[in-house]
Amino acid sequence: MKIRIEDHPYARLSEHFDVVADKIRNVKERGGKTLVHCMAGVSRSASLVMIYLVKHEHMTLRQAYHYVKAARPIIRPNIGFWKQMVDYEKRLRGTASVKMVQTPECDMPIPDVYADDLRRMQINREIARHSAPSSQSSTTKQRAFSASTYRPSVPSASSLATSSLRRAYSPSSLPPSSLALTTSYSLFSPAPTRKPRQSLFSMYSTSPRHNFFSAF
Template structure:
C-alpha cells in the first residue's frame, strides 16, 4: 500500500487494510489513533503505556528486544487477535519502542499465518511500507521456525557473517548497498 506523507510523519505504516505498524510515540498519540480509526493497540514492549478505553482495546505483550526473548510464545495469540479485530471491521496497531524489531516480527507472523505468504514475501511487504524494519537475529530464528511449522519449509535461512548470524536476506541488502 502506498503511504501518505501524513502516515510517514506519524511514524505509522499501513501493512494491510486493518493492520498498522508504528513506534511507541505514534501509538501513544491520540490524534493518530483517532485519525486512522485504530480500535486495538498491541504493545510489544516491557512498558505499559496505555490502558483500554471504550474506543480502543489494549493488549500488552511484555517482551524485550533481545535475541533470547521468547517472542514466538505470542505469535499465534497476536496473529489471531489481529485477524479477529479485522473480521470485526476494526483496525489494529502493533508497536514496540522503535517499530523496527518486535512489532515488525509480529506483523510478519500475521501475514504468514493469515495471508498465506512466505516469510520472504511478508518481509518484502512490510519493508516496502516501513523500510527501517530489522528484526533481531533471535526473532529471525523464531520466524524461520514458525514458517517451517506453517509451510513445512523456510524461505529465509540464517548465515554466518562478519557481524554474526544474520538472515540471508540481509546479505542481499548489504550487497545492494555496496559500490560496484
C-alpha cells in the same frame, strides 16, 4: 493486549506469535483495525505483523518482510527474532522461504535478506574506496596547474590606499556597539532550542516500563 518483552535476540517472542496473529485476524473479521506498535517500530512490532501475514494472509516470510518493509522501510527485526520466525514458518508450511546464513561480519547467523543488503553495502564501499584515489589525484593535478600558472601581480598605489582604508574601518577595529550593527545577529545568538513535541509514543519514553512495549 500488552506483551512485555525486550528487543533482544534471546527474547522468546515466538511464544506470542499465534495469540497475536489470531487477535489481529479476529479484529479484522469484525471490521476493525489493529494498531501494532513498540518503542521504535523496527523489530518487535514488525516481527509480529510479519507473522500475522504468514499465518493468515498466506504470505511467505520473505514476502511478508518485503511487504512490511515497503510500508515502513526502517524495519529491521533482530536476528534472534528472525531465527524464531524462520522456525515458525518451517513448522507451519514445512519449508522456510528465508535462510539463516553465516557471514564473516557477524558471529551469529543472519537472514539471507540481510546478507543481500550487506553485500550491496560492501560493493558500494569498495566502489567508493577505489574512486577516492582518482578524485584525489585529479585534485592534486588541478592544484599543480593553478600554482604553476599563477602569476603574482604588483599592487598599484590606488589599490593599496583602498585596502588601508578598508582595514581602518574593519569590524575588528570598531567598538562592540558598532560590531553588533555590522555583523549578522545569528553569529552571536545561540541556536533556538527545539521544543519537545508530543507524540503517540511520548508517554512511553518517560515510563519506567520503557524496556517493554504494547502490541495492541
